[in-house]
Amino acid sequence: MIKDGTSVSATDKPEDEINSRRTLLKGGIAALFTGIFSRDVLAASTAKESAVTPSVVSIEIFSAAGKSEKIVNIPKVIKTDEQWSKQLSVQAFKVARRAGTERAFSGEYAKSHGDGLYRCICCANALFDSRTKFESGTGWPSFWQPISSLNVVKSSDRSFGMQRDEISCSLCDAHLGHVFDDGPKPTGLRYCMNSVALNFVPRG
The missing domain is CATH 1.20.5 (Single alpha-helices involved in coiled-coils or other helix-helix interfaces)
Structure with missing residues (x-):
């Protein structure tokens, strides 16, 4: 063109x-x-x-006497690391918020025989009744069942090259310890907990 x-x-x-x-x-x-x-x-x-926005979880409420009162749906307890570190001891923070483990036989409740409830050190959620505690010889407080299946959560833990079942508080996600299948009757389970993740309250 x-x-x-x-x-x-x-x-x-x-x-x-x-x-x-x-x-x-x-x-x-x-x-x-x-x-x-x-x-x-x-x-x-x-x-x-x-x-x-905390998710809502179902937990079972227990009286100071260890009697089940009701099941409630409440928001999960969520705090920042700074808030947790101000509330907890250094060791409790390391275990409960960082999934650490206290040394065997070093915990306050390893050989405790008091009558009462063991509550979460972070949120006071009822976790174990002393009537299910037994001497495991491991150096950590051990129980053959939690006070309620609603109050704890079991999840897979593959840290340190091992396959274990981690137990945490259902209300605040605090790491408590692990559960094993070498416990006594009637459950055959051993909930191996860290003392610093628990707070013992004498039965009211």
Whole structure:
């Protein structure tokens, strides 16, 4: 095609048309990234909201005498590490909030025979009754069952190259210890707990 004595190929486009296409392309890319950004912001916002909104859990409430009173649905106890560290001793924080383990025979309740309830050191949730405690010879307070299956949670623990069942408080997620299948009758289980994760309260 000849225009003003200059040969122009059929594929050449007027400059204004090229600029128009570039503008549309840039607009499309911007819209794409805006959509992705908005999606990510929404997802992050939703995740943040879920993180600060405690989930509701069912636990069984027990009197000071160890009598079951009722089952309630209440929000999970959630605190920052700073808040937990102010509330707990260094060792209790290491065990309950960092899944540590106290040294064998070093715990306050390893050989305790008092009559009462063992509650969570973090949230006071009832965990074990002294009537289910037994001498395991392991150096840690041991029980053949929790006071209620609602008040503890069992999960898989593969740390240190071992396969174990971790036990934690259902109300605040505090690490308590582990459960093993070498306990006495009637359950055949041994809930091997850390003393610093517990608070013994004499039976009222």
